[in-house]
Amino acid sequence: MPKALIIGGGVAGPATALFLHRAGWQVEIFEARSAPAPYGGLFLNVATNGLAVLDELGLRDRLVSDGHLSPHMVMLSGRGARLGVVPNGPAGDPARGSVVVRRAWLHEVLREAITDAGIPLAFDARLDRVEETPDAVVAHFADGRSVRGDVLIGADGVGSIVRTAIDPKAPAPAPSGLISVGGFSRVPGLAPTPGEQYMVFGAKSFFGYLVRDDGTAYWFANVTAPALGRAETRAMTDEDWLTRLRDLHAYDPYPVPQILEHVEGEIGAYPLSDLTHVPHWHRGRLVLVGDAVHATSPSAGQGASLALEDAIVLARHLRDAADHEQAFAAYEHDRRPRAEEVVKYARAVNRNKRVTKSRLGIALRDAMLPRFLRSASSDTRNDHLYNHVVRW
Secondary structure, three states, X not given: OOEEEEEOOOOHHHHHHHHHHHOOOEEEEEOOOOOOOOOOOOEEEEOHHHHHHHHHOOOHHHHHOOOEEEXXXXXXEOOOOEXXXXXXXXXXXXXXXXXXXXXXXXXXXXXXXXXXXXXXXXXXXXXXXXXXXXXXXXXXXXXXXXXXXXXXXXXXOOXXXXXXXXXXXXXXXXXXXXXXXXXXXXXXXXXXXOOEEEEEEOOOOEEEEEEOOOOEEEEEEEEEOOOOOHHHHHHOOHHHHHHHHHHHOOOOOOOHHHHHHOEEEEEEEEEEEEOOOOOOOEEOOEEEOOHHHHOOOHHHOOHHHHHHHHHHHHHHHHHHOOOHHHHHHHHHHHHHHHHHHHHHHHHHHHHHHOOOOOHHHHHHHHHHHHHHHOOHHHOOOOHHHHHOOOOO
């Protein structure tokens, strides 16, 4: 029985493990974190195409049971004027729209599945280096342990160690100039937003929110801050960020200031970056999946779904190909064009979130956006992003 070593226990890693297990492979997953984070990563969008992959795994209903169905994104100006509605899924088909879930809940659903399948998941397993022999690959970890397998799959995120092992000259993630800050809030009397997320083009910062049936608001802000890197972002405390956000959004429409006044628990902040083109997706017995090879900003709402698609495609080729080299080549052939298209699309969306300080620029934007968004609910140009189907 062939054996796969998977580095990373987020989304791509466990999903790949589940499909490989189905294909008859022995699998082990190694995660650098010491334990699951109950609120790590806050929340994310699982798009229609990602839900289809989870359905193949029998996990869709479990995930959606604690999700916020969000087939519509309502766009508002910084004065509260309704600019238009954009589909968050196939246009004109809200029943097949996307769902917003806590990232930790998606991780938990996948962990439950790998536990049920008997797939080992080791925490505190930080990859140190990779060694290849003529007939195997050996993963060496920081705690001194070494594990041997037939292939090694890098599902270790945007800062992937495996990407560097494949190609020491691999590109670093490109910053967008935006910092994503988000968290949870409970505003007394704030009504739920069933089926909808709200996106506010604030005067000084872009803001998004939804409200669950229990009154919990999921919120985020995209702050234009080109000078802030990862270290500077991490150095700021929650109170630092809230002070800054409350100033940026002080004059934005209800309930934006109120959401920021009633934040509960920790907030998260990280620079938005992406990988538009990684030259080498694989080498020898090593291959990359998910953010490790095509990290995209959350602006397209497709990061988790692309990772799920990678999982089923890679496992299918490892099941069907004559050897791992053929499987890796076929996987890259199938996935690269689509992944890079989505990354570029998200980058274009980010450009619209950068805030202009010109009053004239804001006025022109607010005047033009309704014209562009008027037909968005029936615009099918992005339907291929959601209708992409991967067969097992």
